[in-house]
Amino acid sequence: MMKQLLLCLIFFFCGVGHALEVPRMSLSDAVTFERLGTAPGEKVQGIFWDYSRQQTGEADFYTVTVNFSVSKDRGLVFTAGIPFSRKGADFLRTPYVTEKVNVPRIYAEYFPDNITGGPDGRFSRYPVGAVARGKEAAAFAIDWKLPVKYRIEYDAEKEMFNIHFDFAAVPEHKQVKFRFAFFKFVNTWGFRSALAKYYRIFPDFSVNRIKEHGMFVAFAATSGIKDAEDFHIRLRDTYYEPTWDEKNKRMHWPHQKRIAQELAYGRKHNVQAFRYHEPGNWWMPIKKGSPRTRENAEKQLRELAALGHPRAQAVLQAPLMTADGKMMLTFSRQTWNDGCVWSISTVPGMDAPARFRCHYLIGKEKINSYDNDIGRDLAGEMYDSMGGYMRDPLDFNRKSLAASKVPAVFDTVTGRAAVSLLLMQAEYSAWSSAQVRAKGRLTGANNVRSPLLAPYFDTISSEANWKRGGKWIVQDKEELLFYRALCKNKIHSPHLNTDMKKLSVKELEIFLKRNIAFGHIPNVFNDLGTNYFRQPKYYNRDRALFKRYVPLAARLSMAGWEPETLARSNSKDILVERFGKYLTVYNDCREKRYAVLTIDGLKNPLKFPLAPAELKVFDLKGNEIRY
Numbered sequence: 001m002m003k004q005l006l007l008c009l010i011f012f013f014c015g016v017g018h019a020l021e022v023p024r025m026s027l028s029d030a031v032t033f034e035r036l037g038t039a040p041g042e043k044v045q046g047i048f049w050d051y052s053r054q055q056t057g058e059a060d061f062y063t064v065t066v067n068f069s070v071s072k073d074r075g076l077v078f079t080a081g082i083p084f085s086r087k088g089a090d091f092l093r094t095p096y097v098t099e100k101v102n103v104p105r106i107y108a109e110y111f112p113d114n115i116t117g118g119p120d121g122r123f124s125r126y127p128v129g130a131v132a133r134g135k136e137a138a139a140f141a142i143d144w145k146l147p148v149k150y151r152i153e154y155d156a157e158k159e160m161f162n163i164h165f166d167f168a169a170v171p172e173h174k175q176v177k178f179r180f181a182f183f184k185f186v187n188t189w190g191f192r193s194a195l196a197k198y199y200r201i202f203p204d205f206s207v208n209r210i211k212e213h214g215m216f217v218a219f220a221a222t223s224g225i226k227d228a229e230d231f232h233i234r235l236r237d238t239y240y241e242p243t244w245d246e247k248n249k250r251m252h253w254p255h256q257k258r259i260a261q262e263l264a265y266g267r268k269h270n271v272q273a274f275r276y277h278e279p280g281n282w283w284m285p286i287k288k289g290s291p292r293t294r295e296n297a298e299k300q301l302r303e304l305a306a307l308g309h310p311r312a313q314a315v316l317q318a319p320l321m322t323a324d325g326k327m328m329l330t331f332s333r334q335t336w337n338d339g340c341v342w343s344i345s346t347v348p349g350m351d352a353p354a355r356f357r358c359h360y361l362i363g364k365e366k367i368n369s370y371d372n373d374i375g376r377d378l379a380g381e382m383y384d385s386m387g388g389y390m391r392d393p394l395d396f397n398r399k400s401l402a403a404s405k406v407p408a409v410f411d412t413v414t415g416r417a418a419v420s421l422l423l424m425q426a427e428y429s430a431w432s433s434a435q436v437r438a439k440g441r442l443t444g445a446n447n448v449r450s451p452l453l454a455p456y457f458d459t460i461s462s463e464a465n466w467k468r469g470g471k472w473i474v475q476d477k478e479e480l481l482f483y484r485a486l487c488k489n490k491i492h493s494p495h496l497n498t499d500m501k502k503l504s505v506k507e508l509e510i511f512l513k514r515n516i517a518f519g520h521i522p523n524v525f526n527d528l529g530t531n532y533f534r535q536p537k538y539y540n541r542d543r544a545l546f547k548r549y550v551p552l553a554a555r556l557s558m559a560g561w562e563p564e565t566l567a568r569s570n571s572k573d574i575l576v577e578r579f580g581k582y583l584t585v586y587n588d589c590r591e592k593r594y595a596v597l598t599i600d601g602l603k604n605p606l607k608f609p610l611a612p613a614e615l616k617v618f619d620l621k622g623n624e625i626r627y
Helices: 191-201 256-269 294-307 310-317 352-358 364-371 398-403 421-436 479-486 505-516 543-560
Strands: 007-015 017-029 045-054 061-066 074-083 091-094 098-100 107-108 128-133 136-144 149-155 159-169 175-186 216-217 233-238 241-244 250-252 274-277 282-287 328-334 338-343 378-383 409-411 418-420 440-445 459-464 491-497 525-528 567-568 574-579 581-586 593-599 606-610 615-619
Touching: 007 338, 045 074, 061 159, 074 175, 074 409, 091 491, 128 191, 136 159, 136 191, 149 216, 159 175, 159 491, 175 191, 216 491, 216 543, 233 256, 233 378, 256 274, 274 440, 274 574, 282 294, 294 310, 294 338, 328 378, 378 421, 378 581, 398 418, 398 479, 418 421, 421 440, 459 525, 479 491, 479 574, 505 543, 505 581, 505 615, 543 574, 543 581, 567 574, 574 593, 581 593, 581 606
Parallel strands: 159 409, 216 233, 233 274, 274 378, 378 440, 440 459, 459 491, 491 525
Antiparallel strands: 007 017, 007 074, 045 061, 061 175, 074 159, 091 098, 091 128, 107 149, 128 136, 136 175, 149 159, 241 250, 282 338, 328 338, 409 418, 567 593, 574 581, 581 615, 593 606
16 A cells, blocks of 8 residues: 555636636656646646645655735635545544545544634644554644645545645735645554654644643632632733723723732742733623614724724724624623624734734733833733634635735635634734743633644633533533644643532532543633632632642643553543553543553553543553552
């Protein structure tokens, strides 16, 4: 199998209602070309492309540059693929799922929801995809530093293993550039082996910059938590933003004294504070008694902008736009805001002075503030809502498109180009994190769901409600492991959002253990309106659980996740993960199991009973780690 690697690079040129194949070439390991119509560098209808190839001991890297000069939007798909017989083939879908190829269809692992818009909104979830036959396997992988919409798929009908890049040629742009890798590997651990090699060939995907791992507390003053050291808190965010003074019609800073006190507490108790901001969303309250209509919301927005409100001005200067040409708006009633949410472009090229003045994005004022009295003690920046909360997946604002450096995407519903919110966030994350890290500071983010964003953040958090409508629903193991794969050696902090009055201590313990099995450092954030760590009656009730489990979680997180476990269990319900020299073993079913754990290098397997939702930790020599 694959004695001679054959890549087929196929380039499609699409307009509304028609499709035209333009160039096609094939190249072997010796990089030979077969001319079929046109070759790289030859212009066709204003579009031409070329590539470079770099070979290393680990992988072959291809950098593709597409240049164009067009008068209207065009949808493009660039495909690289290898012939791969479906006979005896496996599609390595996720760390838990290997699919036998037995039906002539497309095999892929997409995001569970549409994050790019339109019926073609499919987007691969992982940065790598793989196929195998026995021990021989091959993979395509993206270079996250050049963000573009991509799909990694096995087409069993055509017997081709492909990576596709979907983008648009637009009058505002002249070039699109992206990079991918092709590599072979030994299929010892399935998709895990592909991930392990991805981390080797892209070592900067996950770099741990935090010296001591621990719990991340959101929106609660750690100085106000009695005996806070019991919770092993090492990170927190602090609201360091100006507030609109309605009476005097100006922005002011009411939190400076409190922030200074919190930072002083953090210095003494080893708690690093991140400055909070929510790029892309502005929560505007609507006056009581006034109608919740777009007309009224826009009226209030313009009134505030006229008074000098910088966030209202930012909306008008750089709004996200819907396909029908309206500013993106969502009405919402939340505990922190009764009104609406306006969506603002985070494209760095859309920056305006008013947006800097309100510290809405990472601007010069924010970066320079690290040199003042309060800023010197800040650990860095916390980015909220990076997964697109309260926003549509596509921005049709042509000003955003013109200013952005990421490839535009093509919406097949409207036949128009747009900016993908995900790619917009990737561009903003790259631009802003570079400035923050240049100051020697850290970055953290909430609700990051893409490998195109994860490398820019030193700690990532997420939110989930495990008890909805009175039903206890644990988070799926695939989702928990996906977050681990995004973070690898970095902290992931899952925040439980639920009604604490209806959550039992036993259920909370399951939440903690299940997350720790994947190396996460769990936390409780919101009691559906009231912060958990502002309610002593709850955190005192649960103190013993956190005191027991969080130090273990931090220990595993610091050890660093390794996708190849070096150990196998006797049941799919017995989940095994490796963190450095440690193994977590978790019973993922509702019945007691008798586990048999076979560890590479050990002559005899370990045998032990596991109760439902029970977690045990071993080292690679078979010694149980007590906690």
